[in-house]
Amino acid sequence: MRIEDVYIWDINAKWLGITPYQLMENAGAGVARTIEERFGKGLKIAVFSGTGNNGGDGFVTARHLSFENDVTLFLVGDEAKIRSEEARHNWEILKGLDFVKIRVLKDSTYIRSLDLSGFDVIVDALLGAGTKGEPREPIRSAIEKMNEYAGKAKIVSVDLPSGYPSQVQVKADFTVTFQWDKEEYEGFERVVVKIGYPKELYHIVGPGDAKFALRKKGEHKGQNGKLLIIGGSGDYYGAPYLAARAASYLVDLVYLAMPGYPARRVTDPDLILRPVEGKNFSPGHVEELLSIAEKADAVVIGPGIGLSEETKEFVRRFVRRCEKPMVIDADGLKAIAGDLSVLRGKTFVLTPHAGEFKVLFGVKPEGSFQEKAELVRAKAREIGGVILLKGAYDVISDGEAWKYNRTGNRGMTTGGTGDVLAGLVGALLALGNAPLRAASAGAFINGLAGDMVKEGLGENFTALEVAKKVPHTVRWVVEF
Numbered sequence: 001m002r003i004e005d006v007y008i009w010d011i012n013a014k015w016l017g018i019t020p021y022q023l024m025e026n027a028g029a030g031v032a033r034t035i036e037e038r039f040g041k042g043l044k045i046a047v048f049s050g051t052g053n054n055g056g057d058g059f060v061t062a063r064h065l066s067f068e069n070d071v072t073l074f075l076v077g078d079e080a081k082i083r084s085e086e087a088r089h090n091w092e093i094l095k096g097l098d099f100v101k102i103r104v105l106k107d108s109t110y111i112r113s114l115d116l117s118g119f120d121v122i123v124d125a126l127l128g129a130g131t132k133g134e135p136r137e138p139i140r141s142a143i144e145k146m147n148e149y150a151g152k153a154k155i156v157s158v159d160l161p162s163g164y165p166s167q168v169q170v171k172a173d174f175t176v177t178f179q180w181d182k183e184e185y186e187g188f189e190r191v192v193v194k195i196g197y198p199k200e201l202y203h204i205v206g207p208g209d210a211k212f213a214l215r216k217k218g219e220h221k222g223q224n225g226k227l228l229i230i231g232g233s234g235d236y237y238g239a240p241y242l243a244a245r246a247a248s249y250l251v252d253l254v255y256l257a258m259p260g261y262p263a264r265r266v267t268d269p270d271l272i273l274r275p276v277e278g279k280n281f282s283p284g285h286v287e288e289l290l291s292i293a294e295k296a297d298a299v300v301i302g303p304g305i306g307l308s309e310e311t312k313e314f315v316r317r318f319v320r321r322c323e324k325p326m327v328i329d330a331d332g333l334k335a336i337a338g339d340l341s342v343l344r345g346k347t348f349v350l351t352p353h354a355g356e357f358k359v360l361f362g363v364k365p366e367g368s369f370q371e372k373a374e375l376v377r378a379k380a381r382e383i384g385g386v387i388l389l390k391g392a393y394d395v396i397s398d399g400e401a402w403k404y405n406r407t408g409n410r411g412m413t414t415g416g417t418g419d420v421l422a423g424l425v426g427a428l429l430a431l432g433n434a435p436l437r438a439a440s441a442g443a444f445i446n447g448l449a450g451d452m453v454k455e456g457l458g459e460n461f462t463a464l465e466v467a468k469k470v471p472h473t474v475r476w477v478v479e480f
């Protein structure tokens with residue numbers, strides 16, 4: 001488990017309705033339980049809390065321990081700085097208790113003169129995951145004070161030894177950390193307690209994934225992604241247009257390459273049209289498209305591209321030679337189905353529905369979403385890339401992890417929502433996301449946009465309405 005995942009899962013847990021109050025309660029209760037299991041009861045215990053949520057865990061720990069121990073809570077810092085609702089709530093509870101002694105310590109000199117002899121256990125809840133830089137006063141003096149008692153009293157840190165990873169850090173006997181052991185933590189003994197996250201978090205796609213995928217990188221044009229979309233055929237222009245429209249809200253530039261005939265029908269000033277000669281893409285266009293792809297960060301190929309033999313050959317040759325991350329969708333999937341070896345060594349997301357999946361791999365995904373996920377994972381591993389299987393629950397895998405997405409509704413069976421999805425996934429690839437994250441976040445945003453359209457229009461809407469909801473969806477995600 002990495003800290004980045006914890007960030008995402010926290011947000012997804014909130015989306016599932018799990019409140020910060022519940023998590024803090026479980027965290028503090030877990031620390032108290034661990035202490036009593038290790039050291040027994042009837043002890044004299046000092047809890048040092050900071051003003052952040054690590055300190056909040058300390059407030060809860062103090063309350064739980066107070067039932068059968070003699071507890072003193074030292075608040076290091078200014079009471080007015082206890083900002084989060086849940087930490088403040090637990091602080092107010094503590095202040096109303098008569099059997100927990102409270103000392104507020106703001107002055108470093110005073111902290112240095114404290115006598116902690118007589119305490120059997122010292123709980124360190126000064127700084128946790130929100131630590132920035134070297135510990136500052138008065139926290140620093142409190143850390144040094146606790147360390148004077150290392151080896152005399154038992155020192156238990158909450159989440160992290162305060163000060164970690166600086167030189168000045170608490171010398172804890174052990175640290176109680178929450179739910180998962182994080183890969184980045186090293187050099188101290190950890191006990192993991194669970195705080196009520198459900199198993200869903202390993203697999204469900206939520207606003208956390210989308211928020212992470214949407215983080216802006218640059219202030220200048222072109223720094224936030226350039227996407228090439230290749231599609232359209234005959235007089236068919238709707239599919240690549242929808243993909244481009246949706247993507248245009250996320251990236252700085254969208255190049256839309258289409259055969260000249262359908263391209264004449266697109267007049268959207270937000271897109272950069274790159275018409276090519278003829279009614280269909282054919283192998284003669286490969287060099288031209290590869291040189292446009294050079295300028296882009298990612299490519300979507302397939303929407304509305306058609307199934308003529310020359311076009312299928314074009315798709316296979318282009319994919320074989322393109323070095324940019326790709327989304328292959330719709331007719332593009334049918335083109336490569338004849339020769340999956342073109343994917344070798346490529347970075348890509350395939351976005352089939354169940355029927356296209358069958359064409360690609362010869363088996364139809366069936367059964368529960370977990371069963372489908374196992375199949376998708378096996379096939380993703382075989383081809384060495386990401387598969388996003390569209391359905392009531394979208395299932396996504398890179399051959400290792402698998403995810404599922406629950407946003408979306410029946411109205412989205414309307415034609416074109418798959419093109420919107422392909423555009424979004426392409427845009428998220430162009431923003432620099434790994435294919436699994438781009439595919440997951442794209443599925444989430446697409447479904448949520450559909451859900452937002454449904455709120456206003458019921459279940460009878462069109463894909464263009466879904467595309468146009470993308471900016472509202474993004475705002476919702478960023479603000480969540």
Ligand SMILES: NC(=O)C1=CN([C@@H]2O[C@H](COP(=O)(O)OP(=O)(O)OC[C@H]3O[C@@H](n4cnc5c(N)ncnc54)[C@H](O)[C@@H]3O)[C@@H](O)[C@H]2O)[C@@H](O)CC1
Pocket residue numbers: 010023024027050051052053054055057081126127128129130131132133134135136137139158159160178195
């Ligand atoms: N879902 C979650 O995120 C959960 C978080 N929990 C707890 O919340 C903690 C994170 O809480 P916060 O994000 O509030 O962060 P912290 O409580 O770790 O620290 C933030 C506070 O410390 C101050 N600070 C930061 N760096 C400092 C430094 N170098 N010197 C002095 N003061 C400094 C900040 O001004 C702020 O007041 C976790 O470590 C964990 O203990 C738990 O309640 C369980 C659930």
Ligand SMILES: [K+]
Pocket residue numbers: 054124125126127128157158159160161162
């Ligand atoms: K701590």
